Amino acid sequence: MTRARSSPTAVFILLILVTMGCTRCNNVMSHGPAGSPPTGSATAPWPPSTPLSNPPPLASASVDNQPGPAGAPSIASFTASPDSIQPGEPVTLRWSVANAKHIGLSPYGTVTTNSAVVKPAATITYVLAATNDKGTSTARLVVTVKQRSAPRTLVVAPSGNDASGDGSTARPFASVQKAVDAAEPGDTVSLMSGTYRGAVRVRKPAITIASAPGQWAVIESPTAEDASGAVIQIDPDAHETRLQRLEIVGGAYYGVFLQTTWDWGDPVLRYGPGHVIIEDCYIHDTGRDGIKVTPATDDVVVRRCTIARTGRRDPSNADGIDNVNGDRMLVQDTWIHHAATNGVYFKGGSVGSRIERSLVTDCGGAGILLGFDTSPEFFDKAVNPDYYDCIDCIARNNLVLRTDYAGIGLFASLRSLAVHNTVVDAGRKGHSAVHFGLVLHDWEKGIPCPGNKDPVFANNIVVQTPEDTTPMVQIRYTEDNGGVSGLQGSPRMAANRYYRMGGAAVFSDRRPDSRFEGNLAKWQEHVAGDTGSSEGDPRLDGALHLLDSSPCIDAARPGFADDDYDGARRTGRPDVGADEAGAGPARPVPPGGNGPGTAPR
Numbered sequence: 001m002t003r004a005r006s007s008p009t010a011v012f013i014l015l016i017l018v019t020m021g022c023t024r025c026n027n028v029m030s031h032g033p034a035g036s037p038p039t040g041s042a043t044a045p046w047p048p049s050t051p052l053s054n055p056p057p058l059a060s061a062s063v064d065n066q067p068g069p070a071g072a073p074s075i076a077s078f079t080a081s082p083d084s085i086q087p088g089e090p091v092t093l094r095w096s097v098a099n100a101k102h103i104g105l106s107p108y109g110t111v112t113t114n115s116a117v118v119k120p121a122a123t124i125t126y127v128l129a130a131t132n133d134k135g136t137s138t139a140r141l142v143v144t145v146k147q148r149s150a151p152r153t154l155v156v157a158p159s160g161n162d163a164s165g166d167g168s169t170a171r172p173f174a175s176v177q178k179a180v181d182a183a184e185p186g187d188t189v190s191l192m193s194g195t196y197r198g199a200v201r202v203r204k205p206a207i208t209i210a211s212a213p214g215q216w217a218v219i220e221s222p223t224a225e226d227a228s229g230a231v232i233q234i235d236p237d238a239h240e241t242r243l244q245r246l247e248i249v250g251g252a253y254y255g256v257f258l259q260t261t262w263d264w265g266d267p268v269l270r271y272g273p274g275h276v277i278i279e280d281c282y283i284h285d286t287g288r289d290g291i292k293v294t295p296a297t298d299d300v301v302v303r304r305c306t307i308a309r310t311g312r313r314d315p316s317n318a319d320g321i322d323n324v325n326g327d328r329m330l331v332q333d334t335w336i337h338h339a340a341t342n343g344v345y346f347k348g349g350s351v352g353s354r355i356e357r358s359l360v361t362d363c364g365g366a367g368i369l370l371g372f373d374t375s376p377e378f379f380d381k382a383v384n385p386d387y388y389d390c391i392d393c394i395a396r397n398n399l400v401l402r403t404d405y406a407g408i409g410l411f412a413s414l415r416s417l418a419v420h421n422t423v424v425d426a427g428r429k430g431h432s433a434v435h436f437g438l439v440l441h442d443w444e445k446g447i448p449c450p451g452n453k454d455p456v457f458a459n460n461i462v463v464q465t466p467e468d469t470t471p472m473v474q475i476r477y478t479e480d481n482g483g484v485s486g487l488q489g490s491p492r493m494a495a496n497r498y499y500r501m502g503g504a505a506v507f508s509d510r511r512p513d514s515r516f517e518g519n520l521a522k523w524q525e526h527v528a529g530d531t532g533s534s535e536g537d538p539r540l541d542g543a544l545h546l547l548d549s550s551p552c553i554d555a556a557r558p559g560f561a562d563d564d565y566d567g568a569r570r571t572g573r574p575d576v577g578a579d580e581a582g583a584g585p586a587r588p589v590p591p592g593g594n595g596p597g598t599a600p601r
Contacts, residue, residue: 064140069392069415071134073100078128078139084146087121087185091143093128100130102383106298106327107239107274109266110382120145122185122206124239125275127299129327129351131383135392135415136351138328151186154179155212158194176200176209176219183207191217191246199228199251202238205273210244218247223287223313230257230292238273248283252313253292255283258326260294262378272297272326281305282596287313290339295325295348295378303332304597311340315364324348324378331355333567333599335591338362343403345369346393347411349384354394357565359589359598360403366435367400367426370418371411373439376447387448388414389439396420397565397578399544399589404428406435407462410452411486419560422461422544422578425468432474432508433462436486443481451485456492459556461538461577464500472498472505473523477512485511493530495557497538497576505535532557538577543589545579552576567599 065075076096085091094115097103105111106127108118118126120143128139154167160174173179176196179189185206193211195218200209209232211217221231231251234241236259248255260272272294283290283305290307293300302321311318320336323329325348335358336343343360346353347369360367371389379387389412400407400423407426408418418434426433434457441447462472476486498505498520507523509516516526524530532555539550545565546552556574563569568584575581591598 066138066140068135068137071132072137073130073132074098075128075130075137075139078141080126080141080143083141084144085120087145087147088119090117090119092117093126095128095139097128097130099132101132102130104129104131104380104383106296107236107271109269109271109296110380118143121204121237122147122240124205125299127274127328131351138352145185147184147186149184151188152184153188153190154183155190155192156196157192158196180207180209191215193217195220197221199231199233201233201235202241203235205238206240207238208242208244209246210242211246216245216247218249220249221251223250223252223285225252225287225313227252227287230254231286233257233259234273234276235259236261236272238276240275241273242277243279243281244277245280246282248281249285250287250312252287254289255286255307256291258291258293258297258300260296262295270296275299275301277301277303278305279303280596282308284308285312286310286318288318289322290319290336291321293321293323293326293329295380298327298329300326300329301332302334303330304334304595304599306335306337306591306596307339308336309338311364315340317341319365320344320360320363323350323353324374325350325380327351327353329353331358333357333597335359335596335598336361336363337590339364341365342369342372342405343367343400345372347372347389348374348378349380349388349391350393351383351391352393353390354396355398356394357397357563357567357598359399359401359591361401361590363403363405365403366405366409366431367403367407367423368395368398368418368421369406369409369411370395370416371413371439371452372409372437373411373441375442376444386414386450387441388412388450388453390414390416393417394419396561397563398422399565399578400424400426401544401589402426402428404430406431406437407433408457408460409435409437410455410457411437412439412450413452413455414450416452416455417560418455418457418460420459420556420564420574420576420578422540422565424463424540424544425465426462427464427470428468430470432471433464433468434460434473436473436475436491438476438478438484438486440478440481440484449481449484451488452491453488454492455487458492458494458496459560459574459576461497461540461552462499463538463540464505466502468500471508471517472500474508475511477510483512487511490527490529493527493533495532495555495576496530497552497555498533498535499537543586545586546575546577546581548581550575550581553581
């Protein structure tokens with residue numbers, strides 16, 4: 001980032017953020033156009049092999065193969081025949097995979113042979129995921145469906161008429177649902193400025209719902225318990241749905257709900273709407289969660305969105321983003337604030353999900369959770385017999401500010417990666433700023449409750465205020481279920497910067513065989529790691545970016561990130577935390593009123 005050299009000290013600025021930030025974040029945004037140390041794993045690579053950027057868009061019939069970690073299955077081929085069809089015509093997907101214990105096809109379900117016949121109604125991306133004990137490899141391809149007519153734009157306006165309208169500019173529809181029902185795959189429902197009251201349900205694939213260019217549309221539904229469950233519900237077959245530049249308000253349970261066939265009775269064909277994109281949307285004041293992702297709803301993208309003030313009807317379980325066993329979700333450039341409970345979690349066995357370059361503030365629960373306690377029926381036992389809550393999930397280049405519980409929490413995760421994040425004033429009421437938590441899985445007999453295994457926590461800045469009384473880092477343990485630990489072995493930690501204003505940071509391990517509480521130096525001995533980490537003022541400015549005098553500059557381990565929170569390229573020896581000093585303009589914190597999310601327009 002580019003920054004002034006005369007900035008005040010980090011201590012002063014962080015105290016201002018603590019006392020003033022909630023008021024700023026509460027303002028309604030206007031988005032319209034106006035014992036002995038345990039032994040660590042010897043098999044986890046350092047740094048791990050992880051995707052540093054998004055896969056490129058696919059052309060028809062092209063294949064994008066994403067190999068997993070060392071020892072993961074190999075996908076030799078993944079083909080479609082034919083690769084271009086009329087709607088509903090059969091396509092045979094074939095693949096050749098080695099060393100896999102489970103193969104899944106999304107959207108479809110579990111596959112036990114080397115082929116499957118599908119009949120897509122619209123152009124669709126299929127993802128083949130091959131899994132074993134070492135990890136998951138994926139391959140993606142696109143099948144093109146030639147629609148019988150050219151894509152249309154159906155217009156909706158407050159002055160429209162559902163009875164006499166035809167969706168043209170001259171004769172628009174009045175309700176969003178009328179236009180969605182009239183739309184065919186490939187069509188766009190274009191909303192003129194105004195407020196549209198009533199829930200919307202999307203049943204067909206490849207439909208875009210968006211504010212018209214230069215317009216800003218609000219879709220609103222009551223939060224009363226007897227009202228519609230979601231403002232927008234996307235059904236299992238509505239793959240490739242896009243929601244763009246919309247304000248989504250209310251819903252008895254959810255702002256956006258992605259439905260699944262998981263509990264419809266078929267143990268093999270279990271899927272939700274794949275490749276849904278939610279971008280540039282403002283989702284707020286929901287009954288419970290902002291966005292709800294259900295099992296087998298894979299490859300969802302949420303980018304440049306703001307999600308705010310969840311739990312207006314029921315604040316007991318009201319997350320910004322609640323993802324239960326949806327794989328490969330990407331949350332990017334998004335601001336989540338004033339969630340009644342957690343900002344975002346990937347749990348229930350989610351594989352390969354990521355949150356990057358996002359801002360999470362003012363949460364009544366935790367900020368970012370890689371894994372969290374989940375009821376056993378939502379796990380895919382074939383893929384995940386050990387019931388890990390998230391596998392190969394990533395939190396990278398995020399800012400987390402003012403959370404009542406963990407800023408970053410890891411729960412029953414396998415090979416999770418939390419790197420280049422900046423966490424300030426977290427764990428105010430419970431957990432710890434960084435928390436290796438545990439799960440109980442409804443105390444169901446015979447269901448494993450694994451501790452985190454091979455997690456990586458590196459290149460992060462973690463700051464606690466004098467009012468924060470919880471540990472800086474804690475490994476949890478309980479005697480419940482015969483004894484459940486928050487960690488197997490030691491965490492892989494390095495090059496972190498810890499700072500507790502007005503005192504020394506406290507590190508805690510509650511496991512009975514390795515109980516510990518002490519300072520950083522003793523912690524490093526205890527875990528035989530966290531090498532290169534240090535304690536002291538990280539020297540941050542008011543946007544939680546590095547000052548010129550920061551000791552975090554050029555102090556990180558390389559290889560974990562290509563860019564920083566601002567989207568600027570990291571070059572040379574990287575910096576600790578979410579910001580790469582001198583790499584480019586800093587995004588304001590909190591973001592300005594130029595649109596949802598954190599990315600500048």
